[in-house]
Amino acid sequence: MAERRQSTSAAPDAVLRALADPHRRQILRLVQHAELPAGQIAARFPLTQQAVSQHIGVLKQAGLLTERREGTRRLYALRHESLEPVRELLAEFWPDALSRLKKAVETAHPRPSTRKP
Amino acid sequence: MAERRQSTSAAPDAVLRALADPHRRQILRLVQHAELPAGQIAARFPLTQQAVSQHIGVLKQAGLLTERREGTRRLYALRHESLEPVRELLAEFWPDALSRLKKAVETAHPRPSTRKP
DNA sequence: TACCTTTACAGCCAGTTACTTGTACAAGTA
DNA sequence: TACTTGTACAAGTAACTGGCTGTAAAGGTA
Numbered sequence: 001m002a003e004r005r006q007s008t009s010a011a012p013d014a015v016l017r018a019l020a021d022p023h024r025r026q027i028l029r030l031v032q033h034a035e036l037p038a039g040q041i042a043a044r045f046p047l048t049q050q051a052v053s054q055h056i057g058v059l060k061q062a063g064l065l066t067e068r069r070e071g072t073r074r075l076y077a078l079r080h081e082s083l084e085p086v087r088e089l090l091a092e093f094w095p096d097a098l099s100r101l102k103k104a105v106e107t108a109h110p111r112p113s114t115r116k117p
Numbered sequence: 118m119a120e121r122r123q124s125t126s127a128a129p130d131a132v133l134r135a136l137a138d139p140h141r142r143q144i145l146r147l148v149q150h151a152e153l154p155a156g157q158i159a160a161r162f163p164l165t166q167q168a169v170s171q172h173i174g175v176l177k178q179a180g181l182l183t184e185r186r187e188g189t190r191r192l193y194a195l196r197h198e199s200l201e202p203v204r205e206l207l208a209e210f211w212p213d214a215l216s217r218l219k220k221a222v223e224t225a226h227p228r229p230s231t232r233k234p
Numbered sequence: 235t236a237c238c239t240t241t242a243c244a245g246c247c248a249g250t251t252a253c254t255t256g257t258a259c260a261a262g263t264a
Numbered sequence: 265t266a267c268t269t270g271t272a273c274a275a276g277t278a279a280c281t282g283g284c285t286g287t288a289a290a291g292g293t294a
Binding site: 164168188 | 251252253254255256259260261262
Binding site for chain 2: 011
């Protein structure tokens with residue numbers, strides 16, 4: 001069973017499972033606006049470097065992180081597009097959320113007139 | 118040892134973990150538009166009734182399902198609002214997705230004028 | 235060269251998950 | 265009452281997860 005999706009997103013399983021951990025979400029927060037080396041990420045947690053490295057591995061495998069090597073360091077950053085499966089899931093199960101998001105966007109960044117004729 | 122997860126906010130964890138399983142997502146698809154008794158849900162899967170019952174339990178515990186008893190049967194339905202943590206997560210990590218959703222909504226349901234004062 | 239820094243890999247372990255089979259219980263029906 | 269149906273609860277198990285410690289490898293620096 002479990003037929004393959006032909007969407008740009010692979011199985012959403014890995015993405016959702018990766019996101020279902022507070023440590024990993026915190027890692028994403030740290031790298032969502034700028035790259036950070038693994039060591040600096042690890043320093044923010046009450047875990048060993050190795051444990052954080054494993055979390056990074058999970059996020060990387062889910063496609064949520066980009067990795068760039070610079071000398072001995074590895075710089076990580078959030079790959080925003082990889083959240084596409086989450087958006088699809090929301091669109092499928094809670095289409096009403098779309099309009100709520102729409103309102104939120106309009107309130108946050110009101111545009112003069114961007115409506116379709 | 119290994120101090121267990123000190124959940125910053127345990128809310129999204131249960132929802133995301135519950136959603137990170139294809140069987141459970143399929144259950145949600147079955148009940149997203151209409152109630153269904155547990156037995157009819159179970160009949161759609163190549164699993165035992167008990168296994169599906171456990172999946173339903175996970176979804177219920179995450180707040181994703183409502184339960185209504187009718188005689189010996191228990192009718193389940195998707196509780197859409199429980200996807201709120203998913204929406205929040207998307208808003209936090211992929212704000213650009215909001216405008217993409219906004220466009221999708223505008224294309225689907227163009228409104229005359231519904232702006233906030 | 236030797237040493238240090240940065241990071242991942244390997245192996246171990248306890249707790250969790252996703253199943254299974256067996257059973258109990260509540261609510262209809264004969 | 266006894267029987268059937270619909271469903272959850274209980275206990276067992278293999279595989280997975282998330283932490284740990286120890287170690288190796290890649291790349292700088294003296």
